[in-house]
Amino acid sequence: MSRRAVAVVLVFPLLALLLVVSDSPYPSRPGPPRDAPRALVAMGDSTMSGEGAGNYEPGTNGENDNWCHRSRDASVWKTRVAGVGMAFNLACSGANSEQVGITDQVRNTEGSQARQLAEIARRYRVSVVVVAVGANDDPRFADVLGTCLRAWIERRADCSKSMADEWRARVDRMVPKVERALRDVRRVLQDVGYTPRSYTLVLQSYAAPVSPDLPLDLQNLAGCPLRTGDLSWVGERAVPELSAGLREAASAAGARFLDLADAGRGREACAGGKKPEEEWFTRLTVDFDGLRDEARARHALQESFHPNARGHEQFARCMTDFLATTARSAACRADGEGNLRAVTDRD
Structure with missing residues (x-):
């Protein structure tokens, strides 16, 4: 067979294939349009939603029993990422790892945050996902503080004495749940066309909201009614061990990790004494108006010992600093001017 004949034999099948392709074009590329705005998405629980910062978005302050308390002063709105102009806050006060992941569970009238993320990721180009979750799983940190509050009221022994032996086990049980939630986040993004390298x-983790370094005249219902031993345990053991567990979960899921365990040092609730405006956390906060309403009464203390607007601004400063690096992990530390920055192993 001549070379021309061989060429004809090879070319005709190729032409036929091109005709088939032209009649059946490739399906559209999954994911958002190429010119979609880039977005930052926050997910998780109260420490990310903005609980304690006030200025809550309509519909999340008890309306129709939605207590997500998403604040317009939450850190997500103050975090800056080069080239990213949009932000979304999916976090909800009280959420646990299951609610962040793929689930049919409903809390505060809202369902899976991961599924909500998928909807956003189809319309916007998600560049960064920031998650804070785990404290409402087995550690049940809010309940722990509530138990310690009752110990102060009833003048019982430090609640930390009963918590200490089981705390590490609680954290250990939490770790795989947080890892699963992070993998669910990756899964929904993959399903709509994202690759692991296309987003961060x-x-x-969580910052210790209280410290034993507070005036004795505020160690009461006017400020921080917790026993000294419990205050020490929260800052020196409970929060650091919680952060260590979250670091483990982040590593297992291939996520970056920002450690906030010491971020509020010296700025905890009541640490400012007569200058509460210098604190980054709410003191004991009671919604007295809510106490008159049976439906709202059980949420009357909900804001207590959460970061306030100043705290969220500082956490956002640290997150902004961290996202500008390629470091896998960092810790938030105050600089010479008292502002938080992300300190990596290289710093």
């Missing part, structure tokens, strides 16, 4: 996933 960050897990942040």
Whole structure:
């Protein structure tokens, strides 16, 4: 067979294939349009939603029993990422890892945050996902503080004495749940066309809201009614061990990690004494108007010992600093001017 004949034999099948392709074009590329605005998405629980910062978005302050308390002063609205102009806050006060992941569970009238993320990711180009979750799983940190509050009221022994032996086990049980939630975040993004390298996933930990370094005249219902031993345990053991567990979960899921365990040092609730405006956390906060309403009464203390607007601004400063690096992990530390910055192992 001549070379021309061989060429004809090879070319005709190729032409036929091109005709088939032209009649059946490739399906559209999954994910958002190429010119979609880039977005930052916050997910998780109260420390990310903005609980304690006030200025809550309509519909999340008890309306129709939605107590997500998403604040317009939450850190997500103050975090800056180069080239990213949109932000979304999916976090909900009280959420646990299951609610962040793929689930049919409903809390505060809202369902899976991961599924909500998928809807956003189809319309916007999600560049960064920041997650704060885990404290409402087995550690049940809010309940722990409530138990310690009752110990102060009833003049019982430090509640930390009963918590200490089981705390590490609680944290250990939490770790795989947080890891699963982070993997669910990756899964929904993959399903709509994202690759792991097309976005940044960050897990942040929690800052200790209280410290034993507070005036004795505020160690009461006017400020921080917790026993000294319990205050020490929260800052020196409970929060650091919680952060260590979250670091483990982040590493297992391939997420970056920002450690906030010491972020509020010296700025905890009541640490400012007569200058509460210098604190980054709410003191004991009671919604007295809510106490008159049976439906709202059980949420009357909900804001207590959460970061306030100043705290969220500082956490956002640290997150902004961290996202500008390529470091896998960092810790928030105050600089010479008292502002938080992300300190990596290289710093």
